[in-house]
Amino acid sequence: MSADDGRALHENVVRIERRVHTWNCVTVIDVEEHTRGEVLHALVNDEETGVAMALEEVGGVTEPRLEPDRACMLDHRPNHMTLVPKGMPLWGHGAKDLHYSRYALLLFDLDALEARFEEDFDARMFARPRLRFTDDRIHALVRMLINIPDRDASMTLLGDSLTSAVFALLSRENERGPAGTKLSCHALRLVESYIRDQLPRRIELRELAELAQMSQWHFSRGFKASTGLSPYQWQLTKRLERVKELLLRSDAPLNVIAKATGFCNATHLIRAFERRTGEAPAVWRRDGK
Incomplete structure (x- = not known):
């Protein structure tokens, strides 16, 4: 349960509204909270890995806390985020002059995401708390997510793409890097x-x-x-492009093609090819694509 779902509201919460969506093993909860006076309540429980992102703060500021009676020592920043790993609850504190806040909670099914992202997944990035950090790219993506209309099944692909992008950015610490880091x-x-x-x-x-x-x-x-792309992903793309050429221009068996393109064996080639194209190499070759 998150954002006090199913629990009595804090006495200073006048009204709270939630919209919940799940895409791509990520549950996104859009919360609007109207308050009167100081507020403190749980955001993410210790059975979840999650991120809380402040979207709007009117009249005062919000603060993440790893312990309910211990204030956050980091300076406030607009649109701040906090990541907490499974086993560590997160509390949200609202100053007494805060009367409206909007925030997003992102809850991650890490086991499912690890199986899906494979080499792009780094569990270490979700193993420790990160308080009051900011990333304009993640903020923009989350804004797009919460603006997807309720029950619009035609936008499932958009939700999947956006949550995948958020997860990828969170999976790479210091991804932004200093200015001018592109290769010549x-x-x-x-x-x-x-x-x-x-x-x-x-x-x-x-x-x-x-x-x-x-x-x-x-x-x-x-x-x-x-x-x-990462170097590995770029290399994999080139390998698969070469695989396609050999499938169309030769009748070489898959184990020979695998050896010629850097895959350890035919099974590895088939798995990578199917993930990228959605088809088995034999089907792709037969259809002459």
Whole structure:
């Protein structure tokens, strides 16, 4: 239960309204709360991994608390967010002069998300609390989510896409990085050419970072900023493009194609191909796509 669902309201809560949606293993609760006087109540319980995001604060400010009687020591920031891992409850405090607040709660089914995102999932990012941080990109995505009309099944894909983007951003600490972290055009061309030329071979991140003359950490962020993909995802895209060429231009069996494109075996190739295209390689080849 979250945002006091099914429980008596705090005595200073005049009215509370909630809208609940679930997309892509993420439950999004849009809460509007009208108050009179100081308020303190639970937001996320210890059985959930969740994020609380302040959207509007009128008359005063809201504050996240990991313990109900201990104030947050971090400075207030508009549209602040707090992430709490499973096993740690989150309390919301409203100052006595606050009379209206709107906030979003995002509750994550981490087991299902880990199975879905696989290599893009890093459980460490959800294993410790993060208080009063901000990210304009996440804020914009959540705003779009809560504006999706109730019971509009035609917008399911939009909800899935937005929640996936929120989860991806939360999964990568310091994703924003300092200004100017994109790779130079020369470095990007060099790295992309190297990945294509070395396609059948497994490439280590160290090799690519050395080509760009950057640390592995800064290279990874710079490559993602430049291409929109991680180095692994970009390489996987090129592998699958080559797989498609070989499927159409040859009658080579899948184990041969897998070896030629850098997959460890035919099973690995089939799994990756189906995830990306929604079809088995044999079906794709038969239909001549």
